[in-house]
Structure formats: structure tokens, C-alpha cells
Amino acid sequence: MHNKLIIISFSLLFSLATYAQEASGPVISAENNLVVESLDATNKIELYPNPAVDYLIVSIKNSTLQNTEFELHSIIGNEIKVKPEEIGAGKYRISIKDYATGYYFLVVKDEFLRFKQAYKFLKK
Numbered sequence: 001m002h003n004k005l006i007i008i009s010f011s012l013l014f015s016l017a018t019y020a021q022e023a024s025g026p027v028i029s030a031e032n033n034l035v036v037e038s039l040d041a042t043n044k045i046e047l048y049p050n051p052a053v054d055y056l057i058v059s060i061k062n063s064t065l066q067n068t069e070f071e072l073h074s075i076i077g078n079e080i081k082v083k084p085e086e087i088g089a090g091k092y093r094i095s096i097k098d099y100a101t102g103y104y105f106l107v108v109k110d111e112f113l114r115f116k117q118a119y120k121f122l123k124k
Helices: 002-024
Strands: 044-048 055-061 069-074 085-088 091-095 102-110 115-123
Touching (some): 055 102, 069 091
Antiparallel strands (some): 044 055, 055 091, 069 102, 085 091
């Protein structure tokens, strides 16, 4: 049973690595054998300042997100309600001044596009 689990884990890992390589592999030009890496800069999300004291700024550039939502989680997984304030095109400010010092995860998601990414930051 243990050997089967190892084999299944290895094959799954190999499949994911192969898929990732095929999905974002280099593009080769036939004219001059030039290798060009395809970099997807869609939905570039930045959190700053990190560490943060009173507010956390979330900047989303080249966004395809239609209904952006935020979830804040403590390091142990407790969800904390947040009300982001939109301060510009693709910029949000989240008040964290009342939270305890420690690490948190901010989840940026869009249910319609099935987009969900978590970012770790330190609250001082």
C-alpha cells in the first residue's frame, strides 16, 4: 500500500510538472531559432507596505477581474471580516490597525473567473 501511494504521488507530481511546462513553455521562432519566454503579466497583485502597521494597500495591475473580493485569514486559519476601501483604479486600502501583531493571509478572489490567490504579510 505504501509503495502504491509513493507511485501515485510521483506520477501526479510528474503530470503537474509536465502540464506547467507545456502551458508556460518557451515560444521558439522558426525564422531565427529565437527562444522567447512568454510572461503572463495579467492580474499582477502587490501588497504593501509589508510589514504593515495601520493599513495594507493592494494594487492590482493588468486586471481581468470583474468582481474582486478579499478575505483575511490569521496564520491559524481564522477568517477576519474586512471592508476594503477603493482608493483608485485597481487600488484598495484595508484597515488592519485593530488586529494583533503577526502573520496574516490576504486572499484575493473573483468567483466568476475562478481566480483565487493568497498573499502573506506581517502586521506589526
